Amino acid sequence: MIRIAQPLIGTEEEQAVLDTLRSGRLAQGPRVEEFEQAFAEYVEARHAIAVSSGTSALVVALAAHGIGEGDEVLVPTFTYAATANAVLLVGARPVLVDIRDDDFSIDVAQADAAMTEKTRAILPVHLFGHSCDLTKLRALAERRGLAIIEDACQALGARWDGSKIGSSGTACFSFYATKAITTGEGGMIATDNADVAGLARKLRDQGEGERYRTDILSANHRMTEIAAALGLAQLPKLDGWNERRRSNAAWLSEHLAGVVTPREQTAAYHVYQQYTIRVSEGRRDALRVQLEENDIEAVVYYPRSLHQQPLYQELEIGGSFPIAEQACAEVLSLPVHPGLSDADLEAISTAVNGVMTPAEARRA
Numbered sequence: 247m248i249r250i251a252q253p254l255i256g257t258e259e260e261q262a263v264l265d266t267l268r269s270g271r272l273a274q275g276p277r278v279e280e281f282e283q284a285f286a287e288y289v290e291a292r293h294a295i296a297v298s299s300g301t302s303a304l305v306v307a308l309a310a311h312g313i314g315e316g317d318e319v320l321v322p323t324f325t326y327a328a329t330a331n332a333v334l335l336v337g338a339r340p341v342l343v344d345i346r347d348d349d350f351s352i353d354v355a356q357a358d359a360a361m362t363e364k365t366r367a368i369l370p371v372h373l374f375g376h377s378c379d380l381t382k383l384r385a386l387a388e389r390r391g392l393a394i395i396e397d398a399c400q401a402l403g404a405r406w407d408g409s410k411i412g413s414s415g416t417a418c419f420s421f422y423a424t425k426a427i428t429t430g431e432g433g434m435i436a437t438d439n440a441d442v443a444g445l446a447r448k449l450r451d452q453g454e455g456e457r458y459r460t461d462i463l464s465a466n467h468r469m470t471e472i473a474a475a476l477g478l479a480q481l482p483k484l485d486g487w488n489e490r491r492r493s494n495a496a497w498l499s500e501h502l503a504g505v506v507t508p509r510e511q512t513a514a515y516h517v518y519q520q521y522t523i524r525v526s527e528g529r530r531d532a533l534r535v536q537l538e539e540n541d542i543e544a545v546v547y548y549p550r551s552l553h554q555q556p557l558y559q560e561l562e563i564g565g566s567f568p569i570a571e572q573a574c575a576e577v578l579s580l581p582v583h584p585g586l587s588d589a590d591l592e593a594i595s596t597a598v599n600g601v602m603t604p605a606e607a608r609r610a
């Protein structure tokens with residue numbers, strides 16, 4: 247089976263975890279600190295705060311920016327539920343925005359139009375490993391006096407205009423098992439703001455400024471030493487893996503017929519957490535069957551946008567988002583991870599080209 251994702255665990259990771267298990271220290275300690283420093287250096291951030299998941303990173307980062315009850319946060323509707331769930335979890339209200347047709351990122355003009363006097367922040371998503379247009383978004387945020395908290399859970403190593411995602415502002419990352427590097431479960435906040443960093447450190451640990459002195463309400467969002475040891479062993483391999491993802495993506499884009507292949511904007515450095523094609527409506531099921539018959543795992547990220555989720559409908563958080571709905575009907579993610587062999591890539595293109603005809607390709 248050619249899987250959609252595959253954690254790459256080598257002897258370095260095994261040894262690092264074993265050493266940690268034998269060290270006697272399992273909860274947050276020196277390895278977490280070391281991982282934070284290595285991560286900050288990697289994304290070129292002033293501060294990095296390790297937490298237990300990407301969702302925790304978003305919750306803690308939003309709270310550290312002072313977002314809470316009565317506030318509205320702009321969120322693209324085409325994303326994983328965790329993005330907007332984090333807004334609800336800090337007591338604020340997500341306001342959904344449609345996406346661009348070409349790279350699935352938040353439509354900045356529509357974000358502008360969706361603002362109210364309660365809007366405090368924008369939570370853009372660098373979906374599938376491609377940065378949103380941070381130039382336009384930062385200009386908008388500055389003009390309106392808003393914070394930007396980036397959901398970079400799928401974009402570790404990605405760049406916009408030559409700068410690493412996470413190198414300025416506040417960005418949240420995930421180390422879930424399918425991500426570019428993994429700690430099993432884990433997350434990180436990168437920020438250039440010392441006050442946000444200080445508050446985030448408190449918020450990840452029961453709101454404690456010092457041991458057994460609770461200043462503010464929070465929960466346990468700490469990372470374990472075992473996770474940090476894994477992360478430290480994975481991080482040096484990341485650039486090589488991302489390059490491999492990019493060359494796999496380039497090969498697929500050159501060889502696939504009859505589908506719309508992913509777009510990389512000129513200012514972007516896409517890290518292809520997912521290689522997401524678009525298949526003309528009504529043809530996706532036939533393609534999925536063909537891939538399945540050839541033992542190739544392909545996944546629809548995402549079959550539903552947030553406004554189509556029962557929870558969001560119940561909370562009456564919705565609107566009209568035709569571009570996102572079209573994306574839900576057309577997207578299909580194919581394997582692109584660095585564990586693929588040349589034969590795997592061949593198998594994927596043969597399967598796709600066996601069903602789709604060149605005439606079916608439609609440029610989004």
Ligand SMILES: Cc1ncc(COP(=O)(O)O)c(C=O)c1O
Pocket residue numbers: 299300301302325326328329371397399400420421422431432433
């Ligand atoms: C876009 C996006 N946001 C948030 C998350 C949440 O991360 P985690 O699963 O580590 O909580 C993920 C990852 O699953 C994601 O892909």
